[in-house]
Amino acid sequence: MKLADAIYKRRSVRTYTQQQVQREEVLALIDAAVQAPSAMNQQAWAFAVIQDRHVLMSWSERIRRDLLAHSDHFKMSDEVKAMIAEPGFCVFYDAGTLILIGTRFPERTQLAEVDASCAAQNLMLAAYDRDIATCPIGFAVPWLNQPSVKMEIGLPSDYRVVLPVIAGYQRAPQPPVVRRPAEILMWQR
Numbered sequence: 001m002k003l004a005d006a007i008y009k010r011r012s013v014r015t016y017t018q019q020q021v022q023r024e025e026v027l028a029l030i031d032a033a034v035q036a037p038s039a040m041n042q043q044a045w046a047f048a049v050i051q052d053r054h055v056l057m058s059w060s061e062r063i064r065r066d067l068l069a070h071s072d073h074f075k076m077s078d079e080v081k082a083m084i085a086e087p088g089f090c091v092f093y094d095a096g097t098l099i100l101i102g103t104r105f106p107e108r109t110q111l112a113e114v115d116a117s118c119a120a121q122n123l124m125l126a127a128y129d130r131d132i133a134t135c136p137i138g139f140a141v142p143w144l145n146q147p148s149v150k151m152e153i154g155l156p157s158d159y160r161v162v163l164p165v166i167a168g169y170q171r172a173p174q175p176p177v178v179r180r181p182a183e184i185l186m187w188q189r
């Protein structure tokens with residue numbers, strides 16, 4: 001596959017089959033993630049993987065309730081609020097795999113979260129190359145970063161989730177998502 005294909009054709013996928021992503025595939029995605037650039041080569045990223053559908057369903061319900069309780073704080077549009085309020089809405093779209101991409105090492109670099117974001121993009125492009133569908137799930141970030149939640153689910157207290165990404169096999173092709181032309185504010189020559 002040409003890299004340009006992955007860059008231009010990767011989509012955030014929101015409908016998944018029941019097929020689970022194999023452990024080796026997940027490890028390959030994480031290996032691609034850590035090939036990303038990082039500030040001062042500090043590689044300040046760390047990952048966690050959840051492949052238990054029951055756990056994901058129960059987290060989704062708790063995230064949904066947390067988002068609805070704080071919808072003003074999270075600046076959600078009425079449309080998004082209505083979608084989340086829909087009973088049975090799964091913030092993980094019934095995907096079987098959730099990969100948390102985050103950082104534990106804020107002391108190493110002030111740009112640790114940027115490192116994690118670069119890793120996330122690598123992971124999603126590598127997934128596309130392997131016919132694995134993904135979608136970043138920003139909705140889950142505030143809940144996952146609550147100290148009590150991190151303790152409950154076994155994440156270190158100094159871990160900061162930057163971007164959770166679901167992964168699985170898509171049910172149907174995704175339509176293109178049009179981009180606005182890039183705003184180039186300045187070009188000095």
Ligand SMILES: Cc1cc2nc3c(=O)[nH]c(=O)nc-3n(C[C@H](O)[C@H](O)[C@H](O)COP(=O)(O)O)c2cc1C
Binds near residue numbers: 011013014137138139
């Ligand atoms: C930081 C971030 C958070 C996102 N959070 C969500 C989310 O919680 N739920 C969701 O369905 N999509 C989420 N997305 C996906 C965006 O909606 C998607 O990237 C955008 O609509 C463009 O579509 P594309 O990824 O198919 O090109 C997120 C994307 C990013 C970069």
